[in-house]
Amino acid sequence: MVEAPPARAEQYTVVLKGLATLAESYFYDGRIDDAVHVVTCAQQLADASDILPQDLAALLICAGSIYAWRGSLITGDYDLSLTLLHRAEQLAGVTHDQLLLACALDMLGSAYYKQAMTLAEADFERPLSYFQHALTLRETAHDQHGICESLFHIGLIAERKRQYDAALRAFDTVYTTAKHHHYHGAVAEAARHLGFAHLRTGAFDQALACFQEARLLLEAMGQHIFLPFAELSVGEVFAMQQQWEQAEQHYHRAYALAQTMQIKRATVQIVYSLGEVCEAQNHADQAYAYYETAYDLATAIHFKLGMIMCSAKLQGRPQ
Numbered sequence: 001m002v003e004a005p006p007a008r009a010e011q012y013t014v015v016l017k018g019l020a021t022l023a024e025s026y027f028y029d030g031r032i033d034d035a036v037h038v039v040t041c042a043q044q045l046a047d048a049s050d051i052l053p054q055d056l057a058a059l060l061i062c063a064g065s066i067y068a069w070r071g072s073l074i075t076g077d078y079d080l081s082l083t084l085l086h087r088a089e090q091l092a093g094v095t096h097d098q099l100l101l102a103c104a105l106d107m108l109g110s111a112y113y114k115q116a117m118t119l120a121e122a123d124f125e126r127p128l129s130y131f132q133h134a135l136t137l138r139e140t141a142h143d144q145h146g147i148c149e150s151l152f153h154i155g156l157i158a159e160r161k162r163q164y165d166a167a168l169r170a171f172d173t174v175y176t177t178a179k180h181h182h183y184h185g186a187v188a189e190a191a192r193h194l195g196f197a198h199l200r201t202g203a204f205d206q207a208l209a210c211f212q213e214a215r216l217l218l219e220a221m222g223q224h225i226f227l228p229f230a231e232l233s234v235g236e237v238f239a240m241q242q243q244w245e246q247a248e249q250h251y252h253r254a255y256a257l258a259q260t261m262q263i264k265r266a267t268v269q270i271v272y273s274l275g276e277v278c279e280a281q282n283h284a285d286q287a288y289a290y291y292e293t294a295y296d297l298a299t300a301i302h303f304k305l306g307m308i309m310c311s312a313k314l315q316g317r318p319q
Contacts, residue, residue, distance in 0.1 A: 030261030060088035076302030
């Protein structure tokens with residue numbers, strides 16, 4: 001007896017999930033253009049009338065996330081990301097799938113947070129409201145992985161507001177929960193920001209241990225796109241201890257990774273840090289050359305926070 005073929009909607013479910021997974025694999029490998037190409041093709045497929053709304057919403061969340069990261073790391077543009085994620089939010093609401101809606105809300109908050117960081121805005125209330133709504137839905141559903149994600153994002157907001165005790169509590173909770181459940185990505189994120197908390201208190205050994213744990217986890221998971229930032233963080237520990245040679249080694253390693261993947265925001269931050277190392281060693285000409293390079297690149301990608309930091313350094317240049 002010949003088996004009946006699966007319904008088109010089911011076939012589309014499989015195809016779209018596969019394309020989303022492929023796009024994410026390209027993204028984590030640092031191949032953002034390839035990731036964008038895949039989600040663009042998937043969106044063309046998703047125009048078909050047989051697509052289930054929950055499958056379309058899931059695809060839009062994936063695409064919106066990738067476009068938001070591209071805005072943060074390369075282009076400075078968030079319009080398409082926000083359009084896709086708001087549409088995903090609407091579709092998820094229609095499906096009455098609370099976890100899908102929570103995912104859309106959290107990704108919307110993340111996109112608005114990245115935009116605020118790019119534009120050097122101090123108002124994080126809009127992304128915070130999305131994160132808090134997502135957290136409530138996830139707590140109701142006892143979705144531990146989702147809870148870790150939203151709580152981590154809430155910790156980021158607290159960190160940006162300099163509410164460091166609240167941020168530390170959030171990151172500690174995420175780290176402990178994620179460790180218990182083997183959510184390696186969440187562990188890496190929380191470890192990195194626990195490292196920043198240790199840096200602020202001058203606990204350099206603990207900071208280094210956190211940053212190295214985050215880097216090793218990223219490498220193990222194949223999340224190469226975040227390795228330039230991981231190397232940069234390790235370098236910062238050595239720089240703060242005036243161990244300039246070790247700091248430069250990590251900065252140059254971070255720079256090589258960022259250049260390979262064309263992660264321009266990372267390049268801005270790394271070149272700025274190289275300038276600070278030179279400035280601290282009284283190599284003024286080389287330091288200001290680094291600051292000028294970082295400023296020009298920050299300007300090109302509309303990274304206003306980077307522009308402000310570099311501009312402040314350049315204004316202090318002796319005439």
